[in-house]
Amino acid sequence: MGKIILHGRKVVGGCVEGEALVTTETISGWGGIDPKEGTIIDLRHELAGEKFAGKVLVYQGAKGSSGWSGQFHEARLNNVAPLAMVFNETTTKIALGAVVTRVPAVTDLDQDPTKVIATGDWVKVDGDNGIVEVTKK
């Protein structure tokens, strides 16, 4: 299968590649993830129970509490952070969270990544240049 290349804006630099975990919904930090296990714990979320640790997390954006950055910061310290972040909506929660998670992060893409990318796809995230390369599974 061919690659799909999306262009966006750098949020955090760096370059990684890995398997995608995708949701069209926003994600809560506080009350939304378990920073020890690297899982989504929001009982009303479409990804409830899923593990984001080591995945390229593709999602709509951040929602809920200001503890968003703190939870992802903890996840990094516990080595269960996502590999990279690709999202649609930039808020202070998600920007700060991406910065302190210290993983490549890209936003403002020329296509909606939650529609183009599916869970399980292989994704390369070039944070510095704002490029997301998708190899469909």
Add this chain to the structure above:
Amino acid sequence: MGKIILHGRKVVGGCVEGEALVTTETISGWGGIDPKEGTIIDLRHELAGEKFAGKVLVYQGAKGSSGWSGQFHEARLNNVAPLAMVFNETTTKIALGAVVTRVPAVTDLDQDPTKVIATGDWVKVDGDNGIVEVTKK
């Protein structure tokens, strides 16, 4: 000398007559009067030191603290209240104060009473009909 008759609005009913004490300035209750002596204690007031007890108090209106009614209420209890009140500016402070002082009170007169009436003039205040009769001294 002829009488001058002013027409206004009832604030508190009743009918009395007595000597006027006049000021073009507003009067403070709290910090402005001594409710035990019936005097004006505001050091920056044109009537500083003057005794209003038993006088028809003719003035611009009430200013300053919400303790306005309380001070005049106290003055009544100490039998040093003005005999009546005639004023230009109606505020909640002055209306409440007039009510609890329980003296005839009139406002919204067809002429400025602080200009027509002078300290020492003999004044009849008919609160019920809103009439102020002035006999110049």
Add this chain to the structure above:
Amino acid sequence: MYLRDDEKAMLDGKEGLAVQKAMEMLVRYGEALGAEKLVDTNNVGGYMIADKVQMERFGSFNKVFSELSIDSDTAIEFPKVKVGSCQFETPMDPDYYHLAGKTKEDYDLYQKNMEFLANMGIQLMCTCTPYQVGNVPVKGEHCAWMESSAVVYINSVLGARTNCEGRESTTSAMLTGKIPYWGYHIPENRLGTHLVEVECDIKTAKDWGLLGYYVGKIVQDKVPVINNIKHNPAMDMIKHFGAAAASAGGIEMYHIPGITAEANSLQDAFGKNKPRELITFGKKEKEETYEILNSIGKKTEVDFVMLGCPHYSIDQIWNLCKMIEGKKVKDGVNFWVFAAQSIKDLAVRNGFEKIINDFGGLLMRDCCPALGRFKPEGSTVMATDSAKQGHYLPNMTGIEAWYGSTQECVDAAVTGRWGGKL
């Protein structure tokens, strides 16, 4: 005055004698105002403190408050309040009553008074700044508050609606949930009447006090619109501005476009009104106001520093601590800081009270010297960072007063000498 069925029922005694007497008071008051009707309120701030003289005259709290708080010759037994109600500032700090020249007897009466209020469900905030301790009315909310500085604050900064009430109207409102629909409850009365063009820099709390005092003196009891403010004021600055304006005059509402709740623009502030008067506040007016506020002061040997009028916020206490840490008050100078109990509790938790005590000062609660008519024994010259306190305390206690910045007051406490200047 038009009365609704529930109001008529109260007036007829259907909710008991206390509510009936309260409603009678409100009707007398409403008619004196020429109000068309009453309005519902769920937020009343009043004053129900009996002093020793009043207690001796009347014999019981019920009797004192029947006369003094609802203007009733008939003694009633006070039931629980009907709506959210708080007690404003009181005449003494129960921990330091002796410094206010009060006795153990006064203290005991005070404690019983507090118990009486608590039993009525009146919130014992005991401050002139309820909006700093949990009572923060929402824009459009009909309130019935006393305390001129609090009234002007909630009307202007928060967009709530209250007139400057008195003890008799507020206690009546506590029992009925009603207040006359008059004055600042009515939208058109809240529009600006005077335009104040600010032609000098207003940056500090001292500047805001001078501006407020000047505006209050000129505008008296109308609604000024303050234009050309270049620096967004913090809460404590705008609190001070309103308190000064309400002391020099009777300001109960003002607008500052972009800052006060109802004015996003000059046009919002004036609505259909044309300014009656254009007032300028420039260097000259600032100097004149400074002179007026310092006109009661002659001697420069300061023996009393009063801070916290309106009651200090925790920010003000923190800023003060930064000024005094490691220093000492001059022997013979009383350094009193006033705050709400809640704010004092926080200051204790934060170690700020200790800094004030180590400096040689006291952090007092519940009261102020103007309201309680007290000053440190023997003191003759006060320094204060409050235009309002500087306006009132000389009238109350005969003390001389210097008005300046907080820093100038601290310096005066350390040196024993006033060196303030514009």
Add this chain to the structure above:
Amino acid sequence: MYLRDDEKAMLDGKEGLAVQKAMEMLVRYGEALGAEKLVDTNNVGGYMIADKVQMERFGSFNKVFSELSIDSDTAIEFPKVKVGSCQFETPMDPDYYHLAGKTKEDYDLYQKNMEFLANMGIQLMCTCTPYQVGNVPVKGEHCAWMESSAVVYINSVLGARTNCEGRESTTSAMLTGKIPYWGYHIPENRLGTHLVEVECDIKTAKDWGLLGYYVGKIVQDKVPVINNIKHNPAMDMIKHFGAAAASAGGIEMYHIPGITAEANSLQDAFGKNKPRELITFGKKEKEETYEILNSIGKKTEVDFVMLGCPHYSIDQIWNLCKMIEGKKVKDGVNFWVFAAQSIKDLAVRNGFEKIINDFGGLLMRDCCPALGRFKPEGSTVMATDSAKQGHYLPNMTGIEAWYGSTQECVDAAVTGRWGGKL
């Protein structure tokens, strides 16, 4: 991102290592946002609490906070804060730590943590509602606050300007007095994006919670304009509305014409924006939202009642007392009410805590179960009057949750059974 000279100086280390590291964090953050510059702030609300695990991992408060509060690998020694700063809610009540499953060791760490914060000059408000205990920002004031319900409150109701910050950005702001000029600091970003027509009666706090939860879920992180509100909300209702909206979505700002600070009209609310979407909230939407909020509840045997999210005001405590006086909680039901310490102090002074204790409940301070990840030992079914708590606690602790009015929660406490309905 453009930096001013004072900001460059901080970045160069001219104000010390701590300020430098903080400025570095802010630059990384500002660039991630795509902000053009930083803005000055004098009002920061953050979170600097270290738990046992963090303390064990890092070894000292300075090291914990270097990593977790300013995202620095280099350990710094924290100086005093530069601007007015407060601590938001914490994970435990120091008086009842054992009920949160915490040990004496946790307690000792907490007390040392509080001491560390006090020494930095951080105001120990320890609440999610600083605006109820003295920190009431003025319209237009640039703040840097955490706590989604507090952020939405000060932006909307008071007209202050903050984004929903995190612990790393707020501590950095405390040390520098700076925050990125982005999002809700910029006037055009504060304008409405969605129109919500309210087609049913919104009168009670329960109604406001349902409206907020629905709006948050639909609008997510844009700016809704709520139209056709017929009853002026009290502070506690609007507090609840915002908290619900910020939990179901990421609402940081909304407008209600005539009620919120910047919207005197629909036109003010939208400015040059055209609504992107028209949303209606009627009986059907209300019912749907009620079902979603009660979807985690199956069993009706309530063993835990949680009230005070956001932290209860003194009015809420008073209203609660009127509901519980003379009654008793059913054996086996834990009845916990949460408030700021200042509000609790006032409740104690007023005798309200005693009423709660006599009922068989506890008035807790400083914390909440969602933030502290705790619940009464063995409890499995919670009733709450908070849409936010009902949204979060099941995720945090696995507890089942029923959402309803305060009265329904009290009834559940007395009977041990949930009987709430719309």
